Amino acid sequence: MDKDKxxxxxxxxxxxxGCEIIALFPEIATxxxxxxxxxxxxxxxxxxxxxDIVNGDTKPAILEDGAVKKLIKELTDKGYNLExxxxxxxxxxxIRMAMYNN
Numbered sequence: 001m002d003k004d005k006x007x008x009x010x011x012x013x014x015x016x017x018g019c020e021i022i023a024l025f026p027e028i029a030t031x032x033x034x035x036x037x038x039x040x041x042x043x044x045x046x047x048x049x050x051x052d053i054v055n056g057d058t059k060p061a062i063l064e065d066g067a068v069k070k071l072i073k074e075l076t077d078k079g080y081n082l083e084x085x086x087x088x089x090x091x092x093x094x095i096r097m098a099m100y101n102n
Contacts, residue, residue: 010083011024011087012063013059023075024038034098037092
C-alpha cells in the first residue's frame with residue numbers, strides 16, 4: 001500500500017486490564033461533533049474511541065514493547081506515515097470538531 005504523504009498523529013496506550021495496545025488518532029473524528037477520535041487495535045482494527053474513557057482505562061504504552069512495535073509495523077504497512085505523540089491536547093479536539101463544522 002502507498003504510504004501517506006502527510007503525517008498522522010498517533011498516541012499508543014495500553015489497557016490496564018488485558019494489556020492490549022490501542023492506537024489513538026487524536027486528529028481524526030469518528031462522529032459529526034468531533035468528540036470521539038479514530039482508534040486502531042490488532043483485534044477489531046479501526047473504530048471510534050472516547051478519549052476520556054480510553055485515557056481513564058489505559059496507561060501510556062512503552063514504545064520499545066514488542067506489542068507496540070508490531071502495531072506500528074501493522075499501521076505503517078497499511079500506509080500510515082505516523083507521528084508518535086504522548087498525549088491528547090485540546091487543539092486535537094478542535095481539529096476534530098473543525099472537520100464537520102466548516
